[in-house]
Amino acid sequence: MTIQTFGNEHPLTTDKDISSETFWRQNFQERDQTFAWLRKNAPVSWHKPLENPLLPPEVHGQAGFWAVTLAEDIRFVSLNHEQFSNALGGISFRPLLPGMFPPVSFLEMDPPDHTRYRQIMSAAFTPRAVARINAKIEERAVQIVSDLVGAGDIDVVEDLSAKLPMLIVADMLGVSESLTHTFATAGERLIGGLADPDIRPEGVSLPDFIGEQMRILREIGVDLVSFRRTHPGDDVATALADAEFDGRRLSDDEITSVMQLFSIAGNDTTTQTTSWSILQMDRNPDQRTWLAEDFDGRIASAVEEFVRHASPVLQFARTATQDVELGGQQIQQGDKVVIFYCSGNRDETVFEDPHRFDLSRGRTPHVGFGGGGVHYCLGNGLAKAELRALFREILTRLPKLEVTGEPELLFNEFTHGIRHLSARTN
């Protein structure tokens, strides 16, 4: 079956702009004024492709995209992977040229390929598996926060939020303690390099910078998996070592792509959620007090709100495999369909006063881990365990933590990010 992707033209359905660089240079709240209008008046709407001066439409050839803005429609698209494919045209809202980046592992597959990959990983992410490594997560969180007691002025992102996730990814993969720092740094740079041009050393091109980080991740991953073939352990590397597809072992490329997915998906998402939650608790001290009053009883509900409110991943794209009607619009086979989690998580038909940071909302149908279905965040339980461990330490060991400046924001169409956040610990 050959389906032509992204070429179908459609008339614009509104005069709203969510395609320009100017739009994406606004902050989350400003952007949501447009999304709020779309949710109310045109929940599914056709737009010009995302603007990218380096890769104009006459080069990438994409006609545009459908924006899906309501939580319920995001769920519909997510649950129906037969109609909305991850493999066919990738998951990038930003138009790319074919082969520009390697596929992001099983995130860019559909069942049944996706299912085989996901099953290799799933043992490491079940609630019971997460419970087994919880002690390690807590130990790491205690160490990170202890180091900050009495530290004075800190950068929340670098000194606090970014530390735990990459260490835990390394622990889960089975990276040895001596390589954990190298691994974590490469992972951080890979993400940072993609999201933020400022972290690259001067004179180093993006492909070279990314390539170097990928090389480090690949070397560590391939060595580790090969070691686990003779010395099995209780980690993801062992699962990868044991995995066989049609009687053959995973190739080095396949191992690398899993390492890459892990370091991207397991890292920046939790980092950003941590930074935003620290900022929101600083701005809403009543919420901090409410949580501290009964941490064990309230943290589960609080963590759901951390993720909903932060919405660390703004969107993912799908490709329609057939003609389908959604939100009163006729989507055509081959069209790009972008599900805006950032909008779904502010959907006023689901969340009362959606911009309010309210830790007592309880378990809500937010789309912060995705809209459900086969691509729902595999690491959701792990992320919750990390946030629980970290905030327990923050609330008890850093009771006077105070944000001292405005957040320096990261502006792009993929991450809801904070680059720097100044704070004082005592």
Next chain:
Amino acid sequence: MKVVVDRNRCTGIGICDSIAPDIFEVGDDGALIVHGDDFDSEQVAEAVRSCPARALSLKD
């Protein structure tokens, strides 16, 4: 009430397991195991409602 698992939808995400661990267990292969067969608790109802894959339902 019985819990019905739609195996085509369930991906072993484990929200049910985290809400009602005595009843639901995601095995190491990612397959969901339901312990017992007659349920009448708000906890189980919540687990069914909360499934992000909409793979769970209750049946008399």
